[in-house]
Amino acid sequence: MLTTSQLKMLAAGGVEIGAHTVNHPILSRLSAGQAQEEIIDSRSHLEDILQQPVGLFAYPNGQPGKDYGDEHAKMLRAAGFTAVVSTAWAVNGAASDRYQLARINSWDKTPLRFIMRVADAFRRGLLADFPNM
Numbered sequence: 001m002l003t004t005s006q007l008k009m010l011a012a013g014g015v016e017i018g019a020h021t022v023n024h025p026i027l028s029r030l031s032a033g034q035a036q037e038e039i040i041d042s043r044s045h046l047e048d049i050l051q052q053p054v055g056l057f058a059y060p061n062g063q064p065g066k067d068y069g070d071e072h073a074k075m076l077r078a079a080g081f082t083a084v085v086s087t088a089w090a091v092n093g094a095a096s097d098r099y100q101l102a103r104i105n106s107w108d109k110t111p112l113r114f115i116m117r118v119a120d121a122f123r124r125g126l127l128a129d130f131p132n133m
């Protein structure tokens with residue numbers, strides 16, 4: 001998706017780059033060893049390019065319990081990542097598991113529409129409710 005020089009330019013501009021596996025597999029379909037390799041190798045490769053630590057990760061596809069499991073969240077925590085995002089659609093709270101953070105996509109045509117959708121998620125109480133690890 002991005003060239004090495006584009007990644008370096010983004011990082012130099014203050015954008016934090018996170019890992020996302022090497023081959024974009026669905027982690028729940030891999031053995032534990034293969035999943036570990038995808039996670040660790042993607043971070044190592046990015047750290048080699050960026051010459052700085054990579055602490056963030058996004059699960060490929062990212063649906064909790066479908067595309068990844070709690071075992072992958074534990075794997076990422078043990079590997080020293082600081083936070084991981086899923087594609088669960090919700091607002092995170094103080095008790096949210098930071099190795100399975102929810103997100104609200106920002107594909108809206110205007111910032112106001114995005115803000116209204118986030119406000120609606122708060123109003124409806126769509127707080128991410130993953131068990132703490």
Ligand SMILES: [Zn+2]
Binds near residue numbers: 020024059060061
């Ligand atoms: Zn992806």
